[in-house]
Amino acid sequence: MTAYVLRRLLLLPVVLWAVSLVVFVLMRVVPGDPTVSILGEKAKEADRKALRERMGLDKPLPVQYAIYLGKLLQGDLGRPYKAAGDTVAQEIRRRLPPTIELTLAAMAIAVLGGLALGIFSAVYKNTWVDYLSMSVALAGVSVPIFWLGLLLILAFGRFLPIGGNLGVEFFLEPRTGFVILDAALAGEGEMFRDALLHLLMPAVALATIPLAMTARITRASMLEVLGSDYIRTARAKGAAPWRVITRHALRNALIPIVTLVGLEFGYLLGGAVLTETVFDWPGMGTYILHSVQNTEHESIGGAVLVLSSTFVVVNLAVDLLYAFIDPRVRYGHA
């Protein structure tokens, strides 16, 4: 177990390095000369050359990458080409907490809702409960998240707040950057309620697809476990039906679901980009959107790098957790 954990931990920097290399190639090499978008197409060649030198773009690519990597290690993600003011790292520091907040809320809805739907489907297999749950789950994986967001706005826009993560009438001193947590820490009940209401629609929209995936996997996993001998034994011994399901079956059925949750986290981080766009949520998604609109490759690269690194770390944590709860997974014994 220790060797497995150590090996995975040692691999982490390698994976992160590879991610940084891909981002560098995509954002610095493929788009070509950034001086065109900074100075415009009519700028003089001499001005362009001077800017290229100042930005270090006249150096060979491996040298440029080494400089990029060196800055990354110091937490420097660069500066937007055109927009004055904050660096990419400062902007991301402000925008990452709202995205994590949205992702975690959606994750909670997806896991709890998906487990409930999947368990009911498995227990009431081939009844209308099962057909309805699985139809909802199948529809859930087929709907574009941004369309669902729009439907929610059209249906509930009159009752729930849209746009931002807190009403404009409130002023909140950021401590952690997580609005709900900050409102709770400040002891502001009204503000806490407003923040929760702002979170509700985006979180539900974002949760739909992972909820549907969780429900489908939970159903399949539960059906497999419910057919095993030890469940029959538990039932024969007179254990109450729901006790058999929650204590005996669900515990073993949870193993594949844990892996799925890790993968879903990545989906949620990506989906947050589209959801935030619909609900004007002030997180990484709207940052990426604005950067795309202004062709700010440094900002897009920084945001993609941070979100992907978060995904890598979460996946590692889930894999380790997986090995912890299921001894068969410690590789080599699988």
Added chain:
Amino acid sequence: MAGLGLMTFFALLAGTIGWASPYDPVRIPDGDLAALKLAPPSSSHWLGTDHAGRDLFTRVFFAARVSLFIGAACTAFSLVLGLPLGAAAGYFGGWADQGVSRALDVLLSFPSILLAIAIAASMGAGLGTVVLAVGIVGVPQFARQVRASVLTLREQDFVTASRALGAGHGRILFLDILPNALGPIIVLATLGVGTSILMAAGLSFIGLGVEAGTPEWGLMLREGYRDRTLSPWPALFSGLAISLSVLGFNLFGDGLRDALDPRSTEVR
């Protein structure tokens, strides 16, 4: 069957809309734009009109051509790259397997839509970019599936027999192993078309998709989203078209999987 029905419905309407509808999907109609634009569904415009006064029914089904083409092209791209990579990794093992698997791991380190956004943003919007971005994101899935199938099949007796008869690697791989691995690949490709349509629509929605003015579901949804307070219909119908077509591919893919995989029928 429902999935096949939905797919046929979209394919048929997309194919015939050109001569079945009296309206042009792209050209802005003459006349008073203020009276024509964003009209609700009526007997003359079954799904209403868009912001430029064009008939939505015509545009939604004309856009099916573009969106279905994008879905199929992205999947074909993923397959053309993923199949040989996965086959080589599974068949030859060793360094080939290590190299391919680690490269796939790197691609899988990115949340898929983020990688697509990064690729599309670096290349600039356009139809080709969408196909490339969504296609690259789909490569690991195909490669992994093919690798897993080849790994199992290469140890089978019929492969050993073929090798004993003196067959070369190419013959064993392409004539003996891959035909037997086709089932799961076809399922994955069917599901992949739906996923690709969704992802391409996502790229269009944030402005990284096809050129403005092209009838494509994601772009139409983006325009409808912008006009949602004036009229909800353009966004509603273009989103519904995406959902139903993706549902069609998902249902069909699920059905295929059940038909091809005896274990899944047992579990159900």
